[in-house]
Amino acid sequence: MNYILVTGGAGYIGSHTCVELIEAGFNPIIVDNFSNSEKFVIDRIEEITGKKPILLEGDCGNNPWLTDATKKYKIDGCIHFAAFKAVGESTKEPLKYFENNIGSTLSILKWMKTSGCKNLVFSSSCTVYGQPDILPVTEQSPKKPAESPYGRTKQMCEDIIEDYYKSDKNIKALALRYFNPIGAHPSALIGELPLGVPNNLVPFITQTAAGIREKLTVFGNDYDTPDGTCIRDYIHVVDLALAHVSAIQFLINKDESLVDFINVGTGVGNSVLEVINTFEQVNGVQLNYEIGERRSGDIEKVYADASYINKILCWATRKSLEQALEDAWRWQKAINKRAYKI
Numbered sequence: 001m002n003y004i005l006v007t008g009g010a011g012y013i014g015s016h017t018c019v020e021l022i023e024a025g026f027n028p029i030i031v032d033n034f035s036n037s038e039k040f041v042i043d044r045i046e047e048i049t050g051k052k053p054i055l056l057e058g059d060c061g062n063n064p065w066l067t068d069a070t071k072k073y074k075i076d077g078c079i080h081f082a083a084f085k086a087v088g089e090s091t092k093e094p095l096k097y098f099e100n101n102i103g104s105t106l107s108i109l110k111w112m113k114t115s116g117c118k119n120l121v122f123s124s125s126c127t128v129y130g131q132p133d134i135l136p137v138t139e140q141s142p143k144k145p146a147e148s149p150y151g152r153t154k155q156m157c158e159d160i161i162e163d164y165y166k167s168d169k170n171i172k173a174l175a176l177r178y179f180n181p182i183g184a185h186p187s188a189l190i191g192e193l194p195l196g197v198p199n200n201l202v203p204f205i206t207q208t209a210a211g212i213r214e215k216l217t218v219f220g221n222d223y224d225t226p227d228g229t230c231i232r233d234y235i236h237v238v239d240l241a242l243a244h245v246s247a248i249q250f251l252i253n254k255d256e257s258l259v260d261f262i263n264v265g266t267g268v269g270n271s272v273l274e275v276i277n278t279f280e281q282v283n284g285v286q287l288n289y290e291i292g293e294r295r296s297g298d299i300e301k302v303y304a305d306a307s308y309i310n311k312i313l314c315w316a317t318r319k320s321l322e323q324a325l326e327d328a329w330r331w332q333k334a335i336n337k338r339a340y341k342i
């Protein structure tokens with residue numbers, strides 16, 4: 001039946017991945033405690049795909065419960081998304097982040113041992129590289145000291161998975177280092193649901209365009225980049241979801257054990273001003289924005305060398321920045337219409 005355990009499957013990236021898993025013929029089993037997501041997302045996945053994913057509501061860090069709840073399924077792989085992700089909050093409440101992000105990863109590794117599931121895809125991040133010395137960033141670029149407890153949890157989880165692999169050569173694990181996921185499903189039925197004031201550029205743009213935020217501040221235009229604003233590698237969330245399907249298929253088909261770390265990005269960097277201008281152009285919307293001071297902790301520029309994932313997973317991005325920004329705006333308008341509280 002090809003059951004795949006998807007922790008955090010009701011979240012932003014997890015929900016899009018569940019859609020693509022179902023479209024590819026897999027049966028996702030979502031484990032989510034809804035600490036940062038909404039239950040209607042499960043119905044929306046069904047609305048898009050015609051198939052309701054199995055939901056196990058609970059904390060994937062609670063290992064005895066997880067082992068019990070999954071006993072009746074033969075699960076071929078696990079995609080472990082569940083984590084807290086707010087960089088700013090992690091500096092104020094580091095223990096909350098260590099407990100959840102590390103604790104849930106330990107619990108999943110223990111679960112793999114007892115359940116016999118061999119295949120793991122882990123959600124990592126390009127934050128492990130900090131400000132890289134050479135661009136684009138390859139997987140060989142050294143990890144830099146983490147800028148936040150959140151970033152440190154990603155580095156630590158990667159190390160834990162690698163150490164565990166050394167002790168149990170039965171497992172196959174890929175850590176996917178995401179660059180900057182943006183956009184939403186083109187149906188506008190699922191997308192990102194940021195709680196409170198968004199930290200990320202695109203939700204801030206769409207909320208400003210929708211009148212929820214008065215003004216967008218561009219943090220600094222005196223960086224060493226062509227237009228002076230920071231550069232990131234923005235990847236459409238549907239492309240990112242498809243990378244997970246390729247990763248789990250790759251692991252299932254692979255006979256030998258392995259642990260590997262893979263960049264998931266487009267390979268192209270776009271500046272903050274480019275994103276703003278593109279958003280205005282493709283959506284015909286004028287944004288109220290101003291140039292402000294640099295924000296502490298911001299990295300000047302980072303974008304992926306995507307050649308390894310292109311080769312190993314036969315995956316490449318299909319969607320453009322324009323499409324991502326159109327989908328993000330369509331999603332924001334759908335949220336407004338349904339008066340979803342943010």
Ligand code: NAD
Nearest residue numbers: 008011012013032033034035036037059060082083123125
């Ligand atoms: P999200 O907050 O939308 O989704 C995470 C989901 O996990 C939520 O549904 C939440 O309720 C659930 N969850 C959290 N802790 C849990 C636990 N202990 N047990 C069960 N469920 C739990 O976040 P996202 O943007 O979809 O991110 C998914 C993963 O990707 C995270 O690990 C995140 O660190 C990583 N990541 C995200 C980004 C990004 O920009 N969104 C970038 C790099 C890496």
